[in-house]
Amino acid sequence: GENVEQHPSTLSVQEGDSAVIKCTYSDSASNYFPWYKQELGKGPQLIIDIRSNVGEKKDQRIAVTLNKTAKHFSLHITETQPEDSAVYFCAALLTGGGNKLTFGTGTQLKVEL
Amino acid sequence: NAGVTQTPKFQVLKTGQSMTLQCAQDMNHNSMYWYRQDPGMGLRLIYYSASEGTTDKGEVPNGYNVSRLNKREFSLRLESAAPSQTSVYFCASKDRERGNTGELFFGEGSRLTVL
Numbered sequence: 001g002e003n004v005e006q007h008p009s010t011l012s013v014q015e016g017d018s019a020v021i022k023c024t025y026s027d028s029a030s031n032y033f034p035w036y037k038q039e040l041g042k043g044p045q046l047i048i049d050i051r052s053n054v055g056e057k058k059d060q061r062i063a064v065t066l067n068k069t070a071k072h073f074s075l076h077i078t079e080t081q082p083e084d085s086a087v088y089f090c091a092a093l094l095t096g097g098g099n100k101l102t103f104g105t106g107t108q109l110k111v112e113l
Numbered sequence: 114n115a116g117v118t119q120t121p122k123f124q125v126l127k128t129g130q131s132m133t134l135q136c137a138q139d140m141n142h143n144s145m146y147w148y149r150q151d152p153g154m155g156l157r158l159i160y161y162s163a164s165e166g167t168t169d170k171g172e173v174p175n176g177y178n179v180s181r182l183n184k185r186e187f188s189l190r191l192e193s194a195a196p197s198q199t200s201v202y203f204c205a206s207k208d209r210e211r212g213n214t215g216e217l218f219f220g221e222g223s224r225l226t227v228l
Contacts (some may be wrong), residue, residue, distance in 0.1 A: 001172075009153070032214040043203050044156070045115070045151040051214065093214060096162030100171060101217065110117060 002027045002094040005106030013080050014112055021107045023090035024072040032093035033066060033073045034101070037085045048086075080091070080111045115139055119204050119220035126194045126227045134189040136204030139158050144207040145187035146171075146217070147179060156203065160184040162187055169202045201225075 005027040013019050021039065025033075031052040036044035050057045050064045057064050061080075066073040077084055090104040117138045126132055137143065146161040148171075159181040167184030168179050176198060178190045187206075189197055201224050205217045 006155075034216075036217075041221070042215075043221050044218070046216040049214070050214075053118070100158055100161065101159040102172075105153055 002030055002102040003015045003033050003093050004090060004102050004104045006090050006107060008107060010108045011104065012110045012112060015080060015082060017075050017080075017083070018082055019077045019080055019109055019111075021088055021090070021109070022072060023092075023104050025072070025092040025102075027092075028068070028071060030092040030094045031062070032111070034091050034093075034111065035064060035068075035075050036089045036103075037086045038106075039088065044089055049063070077109075080109075082111050082113060085109055085111045117204055117206055117218050117220035119223050121145065121223060122221070123224050124226070126191075128195060128227060130194050131192050132194065132225075133191075134202055134204070134225075135186070136188065136220060137186045138204075138206040138208065138218070139185065140206060140208070140218065141184070142206035142218070145181065145182070145204040146207070147177075147187070147189045148203045148205065149173065150203060151200050152155050152196045159189065159202075169198075182196060182212070193226075194225075199227045 001017045007024045010057045034049035038044040061078050088107045091101045120135045143164045147159040148156045157173050162168045162181040167186045180188045201222045203222050204220045
């Protein structure tokens with residue numbers, strides 16, 4: 001099966017700075033990589049995703065990059081704001097794996113004023 | 114539009130008791146999932162239902178059973194609760210028409226404590 005590792009587990013940045021969260025996956029057959037944001041007391045919510053035929057995708061202040069050769073992908077948040085404070089999860093979908101996402105262990109991002 | 118609704122939001126059980134977590138979605142999604150979230154462990158799949166009438170085991174199915182009651186509802190049952198099942202449980206659904214990829218929509222979670 002797939003294994004996803006996520007780093008760091010906690011990240012503290014000053015408002016306006018950039019934040020980067022990194023994930024690696026084990027199975028080269030994985031082809032879909034979403035990122036979810038979980039605010040306190042809420043369920044996770046999709047913020048951006050990338051498919052294996054794309055190297056980078058941007059949506060306003062967030063971007064995701066994918067390196068298939070190295071089997072890692074990263075979330076980049078620029079100009080961080082207090083409302084970006086949350087837990088972020090990366091995930092990987094293994095084709096033929098029964099339509100099941102494997103999640104990373106999460107990163108607690110804190111944006112300090 | 115409620116999305117994914119889970120009940121109850123909080124529950125305390127004693128070891129050996131049974132209970133059922135209920136989940137309903139109003140988005141006409143085909144696929145539904147149950148995850149548990151534990152500190153440092155991320156989200157782990159317990160069971161899923163790719164379509165009405167089918168259920169399959171996920172990564173951590175032991176100690177749980179599920180029922181896909183109809184297209185809207187997917188319940189998770191703990192027959193004999195154990196302290197190791199203390200966790201936050203999330204139900205999620207996905208539109209199968211988007212293929213294997215696509216957005217998972219999560220409920221707000223059910224916090225279960227087993228004493």
